[in-house]
Amino acid sequence: xxxxxVLQERGFIEATTHDEPLRQxxxxxxxxxxxxxxxxxxxxxxxxxxVPIMSLAHMQKMGHRPIALVGGGTGLVGDPSGxxxxxxxxxxxxxxxxxxxxxxxxxxxxxxxxxxxGAVLLNNADWLVGLKYIEFLRDIGRYFxxxxxxxxxxxxxxxxxxxxxxxxxFNYMLLQAYDFFxxxxxxxCRLQMGGSDQWGNIVAGIDLVxxxxxxxxxxxxxxxxxxxxxxxxxxxxKGAVWLDADRxxxxxxxxxxxxxxxxxxxRFLSLFTFIPMDEINAVKILGGADINSAxxxxxxxxxxxxxxxxxxxxxxxxxxxxxxLKPVPAAILPSSGIPRQSDTxxxxxxxxxxxxxxxxxxxxxxxxxxxxxxxAESGSAARRLISQGGAYLNGKRVESDSYIVTSSDIEDLExxxxxxxxxxxxxxxxx
Numbered sequence: 001x002x003x004x005x006v007l008q009e010r011g012f013i014e015a016t017t018h019d020e021p022l023r024q025x026x027x028x029x030x031x032x033x034x035x036x037x038x039x040x041x042x043x044x045x046x047x048x049x050x051v052p053i054m055s056l057a058h059m060q061k062m063g064h065r066p067i068a069l070v071g072g073g074t075g076l077v078g079d080p081s082g083x084x085x086x087x088x089x090x091x092x093x094x095x096x097x098x099x100x101x102x103x104x105x106x107x108x109x110x111x112x113x114x115x116x117x118g119a120v121l122l123n124n125a126d127w128l129v130g131l132k133y134i135e136f137l138r139d140i141g142r143y144f145x146x147x148x149x150x151x152x153x154x155x156x157x158x159x160x161x162x163x164x165x166x167x168x169x170f171n172y173m174l175l176q177a178y179d180f181f182x183x184x185x186x187x188x189c190r191l192q193m194g195g196s197d198q199w200g201n202i203v204a205g206i207d208l209v210x211x212x213x214x215x216x217x218x219x220x221x222x223x224x225x226x227x228x229x230x231x232x233x234x235x236x237x238k239g240a241v242w243l244d245a246d247r248x249x250x251x252x253x254x255x256x257x258x259x260x261x262x263x264x265x266x267r268f269l270s271l272f273t274f275i276p277m278d279e280i281n282a283v284k285i286l287g288g289a290d291i292n293s294a295x296x297x298x299x300x301x302x303x304x305x306x307x308x309x310x311x312x313x314x315x316x317x318x319x320x321x322x323x324x325l326k327p328v329p330a331a332i333l334p335s336s337g338i339p340r341q342s343d344t345x346x347x348x349x350x351x352x353x354x355x356x357x358x359x360x361x362x363x364x365x366x367x368x369x370x371x372x373x374x375x376a377e378s379g380s381a382a383r384r385l386i387s388q389g390g391a392y393l394n395g396k397r398v399e400s401d402s403y404i405v406t407s408s409d410i411e412d413l414e415x416x417x418x419x420x421x422x423x424x425x426x427x428x429x430x431x
Contacts, residue, residue, distance in 0.1 A: 044105065044244035068106045180206070251318055259422070414427065
């Protein structure tokens with residue numbers, strides 16, 4: 001199998017600009033150099049970025065050379081693709097700070113050391129920020145047809161929206177196309193990959209390489225990943241699921257994956273882990289406790305990729321202690337490194353908060369403790385949770401919101417709160 005077969009089988013490819021020529025190019029030239037751009041609109045990537053990140057990782061595993069391009073330059077303009085209103089413009093300092101955070105996260109998936117197959121990490125600010133406008137218009141802008149540009153989906157949607165299309169954003173397609181041209185010239189890159197909303201930008205880059213260098217270039221787009229219920233994957237009631245441990249803890253990250261719908265488990269294993277497809281295909285017929293074991297493997301492998309093996313083990317042990325996860329049978333996804341025994345550790349990564357002993361000794365209304373622990377957004381929300389029977393203190397249901405938590409509720413200098421079935425917080429007592 002070549003890399004196109006691998007990506008196709010695992011569900012990464014929605015469309016290609018050239019099907020057979022691209023497949024032949026990958027067959028004939030190795031290593032193939034490819035790139036994906038990442039806009040630094042935040043200091044952390046999120047679960048929605050995992051499809052492009054994993055595709056680059058697969059490219060490297062198959063012996064090719066991936067380029068991760070941080071959009072330090074294009075981030076100053078803002079990509080209109082997939083947006084009905086203009087993105088908030090960031091300062092150069094904000095973009096540079098965000099770019100540093102993104103670089104660190106990409107390094108967890110892709111080896112940028114020389115021993116890792118020559119993967120490259122670049123920032124397009126290096127060539128875009130210093131562009132001379134008149135020269136750029138004469139040398140690059142003359143190859144772009146406005147008539148064709150406004151027909152592309154990303155521009156058309158914005159033109160039809162109430163806000164319209166800002167001229168600053170109108171330049172985005174030229175800049176991204178110029179990125180492709182620069183990477184072709186500097187590194188021989190002839191393949192760009194990206195989300196389905198990037199089709200017009202990718203085609204523009206291919207056309208620019210052809211016009212300026214009389215060379216063939218190629219593009220692959222990825223599908224928008226949705227859950228079996230039709231919701232956009234990666235969104236929760238709290239918002240985005242971040243790859244940054246300070247924004248989404250390893251425990252919460254593990255919980256996000258273990259809550260996967262039964263119908264999505266095999267597909268998500270294909271996209272978000274490196275487990276072989278023959279093992280994943282066997283998951284499609286599982287049900288009951290076995291599909292729950294497969295979810296545990298998904299959660300473990302996804303957490304390990306982002307936060308490392310130690311944090312994945314801690315999160316798995318925490319979930320085993322809280323939810324009674326059963327050991328994963330050896331026959332289910334055997335290549336996974338998930339612990340096959342459910343022995344727990346003392347240091348598990350359940351969210352925690354600290355309260356002084358004197359406060360507990362004086363007595364704290366239980367609803368206030370739930371609010372303080374972040375298990376309820378307000379005192380009234382905590383009262384509702386209690387009245388609906390969803391609040392537990394040290395494993396026992398809280399019967400009344402007038403209950404006062406005192407030192408008698410402390411067990412080993414901790415109080416364990418639970419909201420519903422899946423949200424926990426350890427209150428650690430400070431003496």
